[in-house]
Amino acid sequence: MDNPFLSASSLPYQLPPFEQVSEDDFLPAFDAGIREHAEQIRAIAGNPQAPDFDNTIAALESSGQALGRTAVVFFTLCAAHATDGVQRIQQEISPKLAAHEDAIYLNRALFERVQAVAGQETGLNEEQARLVSEYRRRFVRAGAELDDAGQARMRELNARLSELSTDFSQRLLRDTNDSALVVESAAELDGLPDDDIAAAAAAADAAGHPGKYLLSLVLPTPQPALSALTNRETRRRLHTASLQRGFRDNGNNTLSIAAEMAALRAEKAALLGFANHAEYATDDQTAPSLAAIHEMLDKLAPAAVRNAKAEAEELREAARRDGNELEAWDWAYYSGQVRKEKFDVDLAALRPYFELERVLQEGVFYAANRLYGLSFTERTDLPGYHPDVRVWEVKNADGTGLGLFLGDYYTRDTKNGGAWMNSLVHQSRLLDEPPVVINNLNIPKPSAGEPTLLTFDEVVTAFHEFGHALHGLFSDVTYPQFSGTAVPRDFVEYPSQVNEMWMLWPEVVANFARHHVTGEPLPQDVIDKVLAAAVWGEGFATTEYLGATLLDLAWHELTPGETVADPEAFEARALADAGVDLELVPPRYRTGYFKHIFAGGYAAAYYAYIWSEVLDADTVEWFKENGGLTRENGDRFRTELLSKGNSIDPLQAFRNFRGRDADIQPLLERRGLA
Structure with missing residues (x-):
């Protein structure tokens, strides 16, 4: 009974009592929790009363x-603080959890009760009726209608996929750490700001390389330092290290795992009556069909590639002035030079204006206050799972408590790359639970006493992930299954992408973008130039994104029984067939480190970002047309959309907010594809 997970937390907002948790608590808690849940399921399935x-x-x-x-x-730690002990527990518990889920959704007696409720003509409200429909759909998609042999095979497939996903994630984390670039001298890092060089020296010392310098890798292919490094050999080594994660024969190769997962997913889809996993995955999304997704991508890809090739010609000219022939590792460096020449914008020079604390307090939180009336009070008395984690209490404009927001901003060896949001407590009225949400970023930690200065892209990411946090915090649903971001994958990125718009909104950027030493605001003419240069680089950005998206679909359009003996050759062929095989523009994620689809929830759904961006870009236009950063606008967006979770059809929520279906034209203009 002293296990902290076996009773509700007594902390404010039911924040998990991290100070009481040890790794030894997890396996006993999982075992007890599975037993308790199994007993509850047996009682529901065997209830003698009519369903x-x-x-x-x-x-x-x-x-x-x-x-x-x-x-x-536990799974928060798997992503954000995966110690050796946590990884061992993950390997043990993941297949058990998969088996437990199968025991629920392949339970025939339980499914019959769900079917019976679904067939009743009752006086359910809209959310209740949707919940019944969602449960029935979930059971069918899990295989509840399969015969005994089909269900037995489904259990085998789910167990194996669970093991493989864990293995992929853990190998990738190890290989990402092992692939961090170590250089001998500060001269090899010429071009990086002094604070980044100091952070690289501290990272090398911590990693056992005293006197050297270490650049950690972020999850996507492009590495932030490539835009600043003047040493071309350092750029080449860093870019190559990024591209080769998961591909090397060093014990952390992930390619065979990816190929096996794709084959097993194809078999699983066939069991459920689908031609391939992509059809199965997209059948559950807001996109009307896999064909509709391809139709959109097929329209975007040729225009994006044309723009990328046009950008490449300008970059070649800049590279040749230095006596170089343009290579992929040169792209970011010369793109920055050309941006500066064409638009007089040097994004790297903006870092002194983007100090983390000001970005949070006077940017991210300030925009949320102006738009929604929220206030944020740091709660240093409430614990996180790591010393870097901070906790804020969030209150509504009337002073009532809304929930807790946690921020975990710095990179570390136990943390997965990238940035994400997840919920620690899912809001629901049924269980009387308030929302507790967390944002994770991977900002290099500065040396002691030095400020944390963000890149332009890191500021965008901070606003983006907080958009997810708002989606979770504003959830106002009865049933936990509908809470916050529990919406279709191709809708979940929409609110987060909308929140990016406030970063350069006049009142917001003027409030937070101030020089960390002098306090001087970022000059308005610089902001104007950044806005004018927004379309520069969109050819590259859209092409690398589409490369990853189309690679994802290629892996998940394998037919049942089709296997891939050479994943690297398969990748090259898939990119060529899609027309996005530009040597200078590798995909945003290659197979070896495509964590979104092999150890995340985005299998056959990486298209979601651009599908959601149609809604996002159209919503930005609505805000601009209706006065921008006002409480009235924020309250409408909160009430009609952010609060709904999945309690109503998400596209209907969009229509209720926008007054019509989305228009793709704002997206095309934003990405220079009009």
């Missing part, structure tokens, strides 16, 4: 709370 909403659907929603508390904390 109805309360004794079947609502009972399912209320079940498994101890298991849920354990899992949400």
Whole structure:
């Protein structure tokens, strides 16, 4: 009974009691939670009373709370603080959790009760009726209608996929750490700001390379330092290290895992009556069909590639002035030079104006206050799972408590690359739970006493991830399955992308973008130039994104029984067939480190970012047309869309907010594809 997961937290907003948690608590809590949940499921399935909403659907929603508390904390650590102990537990528990989920959704007696409730003509409200429909759909997609042999094979597939996903994630983390670039001298890092060089020296010392310098890798192919490094050999080594993660024969190769996962997913889709996994995955999204997704991508790709090739010609001229023939590792460096020449904009020079604390307090939080009336009070009395984690209490304009927001901003060896949001407590009225959400970024930690200065892209990311956080914080639903960001994958990026717009909104940028030494604001003429240069580089950005998207679909359009013996050759062929095989523009993620699709929730769904961006770009136009950063606009967006979670059809929520279906034209103009 002293296990912290076996009872609800007594901390404010039911924040998990991290100070009481040890790694030794997880396996006993998982075992107890699985047993308890299994007993609850047996009671629901065997209930002698006639099935109805309360004794079947609502009972399912209320079940498994101890298991849920354990899992949400544990998988937060798997992503953000994956110690050796956490990784060992993950290997052991992942297949057990997969088997437990199968025991629920392949339970015939339980499915019959869900079917019975779905067939009843009752006086359910809109959210209840949607919940019944969602449960039935979930059971069918899990294989509840399969025969015994089909269900047995489904259990085998799910267990194996769970093992492989864990293995992919853990190998990638190790290889990313092992691939960090070590250089001998500061001269090899010429062009980087002094604070970045100092941070690289500290990172090397911590990693056991005293007197040297270490550049850690971020998850995508492009590495931020490439835009500043003047040493071409250092650029080549850094770029190559990024591209080769998961591809080397060093014990951390992920390619065979990816190929096996793709084949198993194809088989699983076939069991459920789909031609391939991509059809299965997109059947559950807001996109009307896989064909519709391809139609959109096929329209975008040729224009993006043309723009990228035009950009490349300008970069070649700049490279030749230095006596170089343009290579992929030169792109970011010369793109910055050309941007400066064409638009008089040097994004690297803006870092002194983007100090983390000001970005948060006077930028991200300030915009949320102006738009939604929110206030943020840091709670140093509440613990996080790591010393770097900070906790803020979030209150509404009327002073009522809304929830907690946690921020974990610095990179470390135990942390996955990239940036993300997840919920530690999912809001629901049924369980009387408020929202507790967290943002993770991977900003290099400066030397002691030095300020944390962000790149332009890191500021964008901070606003983006906080858009996800708002989606979770504003959730106002009855049932936990519908809470916050629990929407279709191709809708979930929409609110976060909208929140990016406030970064350069006049009142917001004037409030936070100030020189960390002098306090001088970022000059307006510089902001104007940044806005004018917004389309520069979109050929590259759209092409590298589409490369990853189309690679994802290629892996998940394998037919049942089709195997890939040479994943690297398959990747090259897929990019060529899609017309995005530009040597100078590798995909944003290659197979070896495509964590989104092999150890995340984006399998056959990486298209979601640009699909959501159609809604995002159209919403930005609405804000501009209606006065921008006002409480009235914020309250409308919160009430009609952010608060709804998945309690209504997300596209209907968009229509309720916008007054019509989305228009693609703003997206085309934003990306220079009009």
